[in-house]
Every structure is written in structure tokens, then in C-alpha cells.
Amino acid sequence: MEYFLQQTINGVTLGAVYALIAIGYTMVYGIIGMINFAHGEIYMIGAFIAVISFSVLGLAGVTWVPLALVIVLIVSMTITGLYGWTVERVAYRPLRGSVRLAPLISAIGMSIFLQNYVQIAQGAKIKPLQPMIRGGVRLMEGEGFSVNVSYLQLIIIAMTIALMAGFTWLIAATSLGRAQRATEQDRVMASLLGVNTDRTISLTFVLGAMLAAVAGVLVTLYYGVVDFYIGFLAGLKAFTAAVLGGIGSLPGAMLGGLLIGLIESYWSAYFSSEYKDVAAFSILVIVLIFRPTGLLGRPEVEKV
Secondary structure (H helix, E strand, C coil): CHHHHHHHHHHHHHHHHHHHHHHHHHHHHHEEEEEEEHHHHHHHHHHHHHHHHHHHHHHHHCCCCHHHHHHHHHHHHHHHHHHHHHHHHHHHHHCCCCCCCCHHHHHHHHHHHHHHHHHHCCCCCEEECCCCCEEEEEEEECCCCCEEHHHHHHHHHHHHHHHHHHHHHHHHHHHHHHHHHHHHHHHHHHHHHCCCHHHHHHHHHHHHHHHHHHHHHHHHHHHEEECCHHHHHHHHHHHHHHHHHHHCCCCHHHHHHHHHHHHHHHHHCCCCCHHHHHHHHHHHHHHHHHCCCCCCCEEEEECC
């Protein structure tokens, strides 16, 4: 029982990170009906910015961890927000009226470009980061095994809950949220009624990139290493989480992220960790066979 509870804590922590990235996919798809396949690389860039920022702060003598973490989050979210805005302007806006395959290919090309751009700029070697947040809480202890939750895991889970609550409020109760929902329902009609759809779509990309930056910072602190390739697999799993929960649904992205994290954690604990990715993708296939829209997704209504 203790071992199962420990793996549940680990799975929820991992799922929280996937959920943060998955929200970016589901927000973009919900508004313009396209998948931003460069989103995983935005997450990777956020992780690299975190390593560089922590290094610069260390050289500057900023040793108080809470202050350093706040500064790094602000810097990472700002820079990756600019990357998200650039991706929308370069890879999506010129092709918005084209067939759906064109922006999809453009996004994949942008993903490859960003991956190689970071490899050239930062090198192909792993970038380490020394542990900054140590310690934790012992929840219970059984026969030869104790259940612990680290302070960093608590921070990751708490920050994810706070950000998801904030985004839910933003979409439900702000003018930007109303503009996003109007653009999602009918972009042409929203534009005729005075909604600046171009700005709304750009801000959606920026917000998704900022969430990916938070995930990048948290993962960097959690694992202590980054490289130019981490965005591919994490982005693929986050996309899987968005589809599993129901792409276009914000609660679905949260649920899908948690499920993928728990599946990986349980499979690694009780079976072979080499096949944890196979298990996660297999669950996705099974769910889509019986529920093509995902767990919380709505059937898409074709406008005529």
C-alpha cells in the first residue's frame, strides 16, 4: 500500500507537468482548430532559459531560492511568450486561410528549426542544474518502506492547481476569455461583432507558451538536467494527454495529463519502465476506439 501511494504521488507530479503543456495544445486547437506541434520545443526553450537564468543569478550572488525562482519564472515566461507569439506570426497566421495540412507542415518545420537552433546555440550536451529545493515530508511508514513527498513535488502540484484555476477563471470571466470563446465558436462572426480575432489568437499562443515555460522551469528543478531533445517526447506525451482528455477541453487537458502521468508511474513501478511510453499510447488508442472525442471532449459540429 505504501509503495502504491508513493507511485501515486510521483504520477500526480509528472501528470501536473504534462497537464501544463497540454493546455497549450488544447487552447490553440479550441480556437483555430490546428495543432501547434512546435509547442514541445517552446517547453524545451523554457527549460534552457531556466538553466541559464539560475546560472546568471548564481554569479550575481542571488542565493535566496524563493526570489531566484520568482525571477526565473518571470524571465522564462516572458521570453517563451515572445517565442509563442513569433511561432503564431511566422508559422500559422500566413497559412490560416489555407488547407489544414499546410499549417501542420509549417508547425512541424518550426519544431525542427527550434530544436536545431537550440542545439547549435547551446550544444548537444546535457546541461545540469544543482538541486536547489531539498527536503520533504514523510507521510507514512510501513514495513521497510516510507511514503515521502518532497517540497518540490508540493510546489509543482500547488503551482499547477493555482495556474489551472487561474486559467479557468480567465476563460470564464474576463474579456479575453469571452473573445476566445467567441473566436472558437465562429471566428468570422466574432470579427464582425468587433472582436480582434488576430490579437486573440496571438494572445492564446502567448499564454500557452507561458504555461509551457512554467512546466520547463519545474521539470528542470525536478530532474536537474535538460537537453535540446526533451521537448519532442514531452510534447508528444502532452499532446497525447490533450487528445485523451478531449482536445479543445481545458478540464480534459488536466485530466489527460494526470492520467498519462499516473499510467507511466504505475507501469514503471510494477512492470518494465522501458515500456511505459507504449502503455501510455496504448491507453490512448483504446480510449479513442470507444470514445473518439476523448474522455471530456464534445463532438465537433460541422457548420453549414
